[in-house]
Amino acid sequence: MRAPTSSFSRGARARRAAAASLAALVLAGAGCKVLDVENPNNVVDAALDDPAAAPPLATGTVGSTIRALNAMLDVYGTATDELDFVGSQDGFFQLDVGNVSRAVLQFSDNGYLQLASARWTGDESIRRLAAFDQQNQLANRNDLATSYLYAAINYVTIGDMFDDFPIASNRAEGAAPVGEAQMSLVYDTAAAYLDRGLVIATTTNNAALRTQIIAMRARAKYSKALWAKLNPPTRQAGAPEPVANPLVNDPGASADAAAALALMGSADFTLTVAPTSNGTAGNNFGNDLNSRREVRIGQAYATPDPAAQGQNRTLVVNGQPAIALADPVSGQPDPALRARVSALINGGNFLPAIVVSAREMQLILAEAALAQGNTAEFTTRVNAVRAFTPGLPAYTGAGVAPQELLAHMRRVNLFMQGRRLADMYRFGQRDPRWQQSSAAYTTRGCFFPITQTERQSNPLVTPNSACES
Template structure:
């Protein structure tokens, strides 16, 4: 396994312990028997009793990072539209992804890099406890592998370049052509977590589903990078399909299963939800829903199912859940719905109408929709089903690019199809190995 234990380049040494112990209400705990956990030093984290708190820290930084990242990502797509006052949101809404000075992408870069380091460091420390025979429970380590996998996937699916540094030596840009290595790390982390998880446990199921998502993402990468392929955009991956079927078997009878990271007043809030529901800087766009008379919130979902010609039921449910949660909307990391979509897309890529029909109808049955029997093209139904079932989950921009679609808000002079976010200003100004344009 590659050594990724060092923190990212900008992380200040005194903040290391605080990162772990600010997660999920742990500031008041006496797990290390100190008077003030805010004054912990890095050495305190070498105590095996800190294992649950270390894993919680990895979850907390990922929770924070997902909101910071999904807000600009979703704004670039047709999922959200800008209605506020900040020009950097407007630039994103116009489809501009390549500006390293965009303040919201810059903030997302820093947050996801912090989450990346925290997960890697958690894995390193907890693996050390395990080797010493002092890890009291395997669950914190399993969780840390899961959070690491999600973090690496989120980076690879949102950025075109990235830097993994340590605090002694600045790293080099990975390069667009090598970014798939981060997905490989995510797959490796799911494998490690599954091997350690209790057989039949919820954590094993979560990891199996994330592994299927990661294998799909690895195959999708070849349609997007280093060159965009709109001529053959569908993903065919027997590995991803096998993993998806294994995950569905582990899920069992919970047909509408999903793995979510919970957001509450005791966790970092969801910045995506805050910008939409509280600050009103962004709004769910007309491609999905009609706004109210003040143009600030959703009035009703208008995106219709192409067969039943009714507002897509799951989208209606998701919009209501998201908007009613204020700034505390949970993050869906992976779902049974996505697993069915992986299987359906592979079948469509192979032009296997029987397998596609079975998979897509397994998905449609979750919403009691009419079975597909050729009423529309398989490709059109697949695209619609991904649009509805992966709403605000960080998948949409890749689909717009590869399917040759656009957002109504895009300004053609600011859009470069196939381009995702760059290494941003905070890294460029602190890392001598990075220049503008990397």
């Protein structure tokens, strides 16, 4: 027998029904305006016209650049021999086997989107802060110099990692790509930005910013000269073919490298940036290496742990990674590489990225000296780099050939800094994991394409890359 409903329950239900009806009438009478609310955290575009917005604009440029570098190093390293795919994501597998030019891979697409966003953010920050500066409304001119520096980092990264890019796109307004044959122009833009930033940093007497800007300008000029050696891409049949004259000797890059070193002094200087959980976010690389473990340090560099499932991590012995790549002078596992690998595998999810360094400046000068036949200067410069790592003996000129040593020094001292793929191409090296049908294997000089999201949203992008054919 069903229990009777109490009078209390019937009254409560009636009151709830009446309240619901009244609420419906109120909403109807108000025309639903109760839902028209304002979020005090929203920032409208007009608010950025206020000179007080200058510090957040500069900080936003820095943050977006860090996110972009983090996302791009993740996929760039996987496309080289620096990282090996060991996980479950097909996109990483495709990169690992050399299919760098596929536009549909989600991870390179993410990197593209992060870098495109950072490029726009930097340009927009410069546009607004330069206007404030012209009107004498910029409280701290170093904010503009910083924007110039980080915008230049984005432009150099675009040139180093992409075959083409629609630079002039403005939010929802797509622009035509620069064109593969014209991509060296991004380095010119970077150098021009750095010129302007240097004027400001000199005026404000900001020595730290001056050092970073001059070093970055050396890298931009060097990268442009290296780009010219790899473009247009060259089809290769059979064994990899090194560039006939692979060494870069750019007077502007050398002058800036020497000037930067004069400011750095004897320190092992680096411009290092890192994502954070409460600021820049964007931990693609650290997450994929140390948490999700889609990738590990390449086995050409460090020995995989045979006890790990799928060998998805680096072997650690006595607290140090087991290094597989030997220093060609001492014949021992390279301690410079060991230090770098250790920092990465023990760095957690938010890994720092080295943008420029004293080591890179010395290597730019060493390469220029070697290109000029000045072996004494080359030896001095490479030994300056070797001196940064305790335990490395000096190079005397005996044994290993100078160009072979240069390639090795760049390989370990610029590890996971976005330089490796260009070096592999120009020195005639291949990752054993590259498939023989892949773009990286068959065509020297192929980098990332304009990816699928941009192609679907921008009708001005027409795929015609030699690396995709």
